Amino acid sequence: MTKQYIIKDLQTGDFSHYTELDDIFEDxxxxxxxxxWTEEEAERLKKEFKEYTEAEKIDFVQDEYDYKLIEFPTPQQVREWESFKRRxxxxxxxxxxxxIVQALHVRDRGRGHTWGIKGVFYDRKKANDEAIKVRDEYIKEWYISKNKDSYEIYEHETGLYTGxxxxxxxxxxxxxxxxxxx
Structure with missing residues (x-):
């Protein structure tokens, strides 16, 4: 399988019917x-395009044509895409x-810390779910069980859980x- 993206046209706000980089890049x-272009310029460009790396292809699609390639869409972006494409x-x-689900715990006002991998998954949704489960376990162990209610949760809206x-x-x-x- 190849890497898949939700691809959005930033000029129109519409979604592309393509979901793979090579397909939209070729088009x-x-x-x-x-x-x-002169024939000479066109041949030179064809050769250049054939040698593009994945990063160069992404830059071309995003910079030259104003598309946004979203590798790890948020649930909201997925709902928008599904509503628009009816798929x-x-x-x-x-x-x-x-x-990979990772956690860093800094305790005693910075005097001690623990870092660890909490799980490795092939499925992004399962990894995100595990990260939230780990977060909730930490809250229960370090705050709720000690009757401390002075904590705040910060989460970032990305396709990969960060909080x-x-x-x-x-x-x-x-x-x-x-x-x-x-």
Whole structure:
């Protein structure tokens, strides 16, 4: 399976029917080459496009044509895409991609800390769910069980869970990262 994106046209606000980088890149390079180039310029550009790395392809699609490639869409972005396309978003499983749940606990006002991996998953949703479960366990162990109600939860709206819990003398950071391995 290849990497999948929700692709949004920033000029119109519409979603592309493409969900893979190579497909939209091929279509946009064809469009780009249809401009008034000399034969020599067009051949040079074709050769350049064939040698583009994944990062260069992303830059071309996003910078030259004003599309946004969203590798890890939030639930809200998925709902918007599904509503617009009238299809169900099914995320590709990539055999060489894993999602790692990590936690960092800083306690005693910075005098001690613990860092650890709390799980490795092939499924992004399961990794995000595990990160929230780990967060809730930390809250229960370090705040609720000690009758401390002075803590705040900070979460960031991304497709991979990122959040923190901060209290008077300790804090937790919990995040999910995507890693590619062979």
């Amino acid at each position: 946009l390079t064809r469009d780009y080459l249809s401009n008034n 169900v978003w099914v995320e590709n499983k990539e055999p060489d991609r894993v999602f 923190s819990v901060e209290g008077e003398d300790s804090s937790f950071s919990i995040s999910v990262t995507a890693e590619y391995c062979k």
